[in-house]
Amino acid sequence: LGVAIALRLMDKPVGAQTVALIRDAQHADGSWDYTGDLSTETPSDINTTTLAMIALVAAGAERNDAALLRGLAYLASQQQSDGGFREAFNGDEVTNPNATALAILAITAAGFDPDDDLWRAALQTSGAAVVSAVYISPRDALRATQTGDGNYASPYDIYGLNTFATTGGIHGILANWIVDSFALPLETVTTTTTTIPVVNLPVGATPEVAGGKLANTGGEIFPLGLFGFMLLLSGAALVRLNKRRVNA
Numbered sequence: 001l002g003v004a005i006a007l008r009l010m011d012k013p014v015g016a017q018t019v020a021l022i023r024d025a026q027h028a029d030g031s032w033d034y035t036g037d038l039s040t041e042t043p044s045d046i047n048t049t050t051l052a053m054i055a056l057v058a059a060g061a062e063r064n065d066a067a068l069l070r071g072l073a074y075l076a077s078q079q080q081s082d083g084g085f086r087e088a089f090n091g092d093e094v095t096n097p098n099a100t101a102l103a104i105l106a107i108t109a110a111g112f113d114p115d116d117d118l119w120r121a122a123l124q125t126s127g128a129a130v131v132s133a134v135y136i137s138p139r140d141a142l143r144a145t146q147t148g149d150g151n152y153a154s155p156y157d158i159y160g161l162n163t164f165a166t167t168g169g170i171h172g173i174l175a176n177w178i179v180d181s182f183a184l185p186l187e188t189v190t191t192t193t194t195t196i197p198v199v200n201l202p203v204g205a206t207p208e209v210a211g212g213k214l215a216n217t218g219g220e221i222f223p224l225g226l227f228g229f230m231l232l233l234s235g236a237a238l239v240r241l242n243k244r245r246v247n248a
Contacts, residue, residue: 001051008058009183019059022052023067029077030070046063046085046099049074050106054178057109063184068110069123075103076120084141097145097152097165100138101172107138108175111184114138118187142172 001022004014020163025036030045053071061068078181084095085103092184104114112119118133145153154165171177 001048004055005051005058009220012053014059019056022055022059026052026070030067030072030074031132032071044074046075046078046087046096047102049090050099050102053106058182063111063187071106072110072112072119073123075106076123079103079120079138080141081136082141082144083136083138084145085138091118095141095145095157095168097142097154097172100142100145101168104138104142104172105175105178109183111187113186114175122187139173142169145169178209 004018004022006012021036022032025038027030027033027038027044029044030049032048033040033042033044034048035042049071053068055070056065056071075085080086080093080095084094084097084100086093087096087099107114107119110119112115112122120135143154145165147153150166151161151163152165152169154162156162156165
């Protein structure tokens with residue numbers, strides 16, 4: 001997933017086989033899990049789902065892409081009452097800044113403003129759950145996790161200060177690199193007239209797996225892998241910036 005995003009940031013094409021692997025690993029409810037193997041009972045998680053959605057947009061997915069819309073529907077069903085998103089790995093029900101920041105980036109990549117409920121209103125026909133009658137932006141939930149010293153508090157702070165949550169939080173608050181790079185154009189249709197199609201799989205249906213599996217990074221090392229992915233994005237962004245300076 002990180003490679004697909006980095007390739008787009010460097011103006012390189014994302015291979016068809018890579019795109020197929022991502023699509024084939026999507027669960028019937030629109031989510032992804034870190035194994036990429038539908039034959040396992042690994043629970044889905046927000047982190048992998050959002051990265052897969054961003055990777056699909058990076059590879060050229062359009063606004064009405066069925067996999068992208070199912071991913072948005074899954075996010076809508078998982079949004080917490082405070083506007084944030086939890087992480088599957090620690091079992092907590094509390095908002096996690098890492099997962100929330102990635103959800104913001106995925107919604108932005110799909111062409112929606114996370115501060116507006118249009119992205120959920122566009123999915124009402126999918127049956128996605130709405131946890132609160134009043135929409136709360138995930139950015140507000142993310143800001144609420146920030147402490148007085150600027151750190152974004154994370155459930156992983158029990159192992160020591162988790163600066164990854166803070167760096168990820170800044171990405172979520174700004175989201176400017178994804179807008180400038182490849183995010184779909186911002187959707188501005190009003191919630192009462194939106195006509196974005198939503199494709200639903202039949203209940204119990206499972207997408208076929210073809211052409212291999214996504215790499216299994218292992219649940220224990222996933223946070224470290226995600227940290228490496230963010231470093232990869234930062235490096236790719238610097239390459240893109242230097243290229244612009246040279247061209248100028």
